[in-house]
Amino acid sequence: MKKFAGAIVSAMAIWIGAADWAVAAEQAQSKHPLAQEHPIEFDAKALLPPTYWTIPGVTEPLQSVRDRLTTDKVTTLKLRPGRYMYMTTTFAFEFTVNLDGAVSYSKLVDHCVGGRGTAKVVVKCRQMGQAMGPD
Numbered sequence: 001m002k003k004f005a006g007a008i009v010s011a012m013a014i015w016i017g018a019a020d021w022a023v024a025a026e027q028a029q030s031k032h033p034l035a036q037e038h039p040i041e042f043d044a045k046a047l048l049p050p051t052y053w054t055i056p057g058v059t060e061p062l063q064s065v066r067d068r069l070t071t072d073k074v075t076t077l078k079l080r081p082g083r084y085m086y087m088t089t090t091f092a093f094e095f096t097v098n099l100d101g102a103v104s105y106s107k108l109v110d111h112c113v114g115g116r117g118t119a120k121v122v123v124k125c126r127q128m129g130q131a132m133g134p135d
Contacts, residue, residue, distance in 0.1 A: 037078035038101030044071035044123035053088045090127040
């Protein structure tokens with residue numbers, strides 16, 4: 001009977017250890033830098049009249065009839081580090097989110113987009129070459 005009880009205690013210790021290992025593995029996996037989601041704020045309220053916008057693969061497409069994002073509201077999205085595209089029907093630019101959650105984009109769109117090095121993207125143009133307001 002003692003051997004049986006000892007076997008049960010050993011099995012319980014292994015099971016508890018396996019459960020702890022699974023939790024630790026899950027925590028380690030979620031801490032991987034590329035798995036971290038960062039809140040990125042998008043502000044395109046300068047665009048008048050308001051228009052629809054999207055980030056393909058993250059938000060509803062422009063062609064969608066429901067849950068489309070509009071430029072008259074500031075929106076925060078959780079994005080992982082990587083490369084993305086901000087699109088309206090008349091303007092688009094590529095941007096990246098780095099491991100720290102900071103946004104970067106081409107200097108060619110600096111007159112239309114603000115927020116480089118921060119977690120906020122400010123869109124100031126309805127189309128390329130058209131700046132809205134002072135920089």
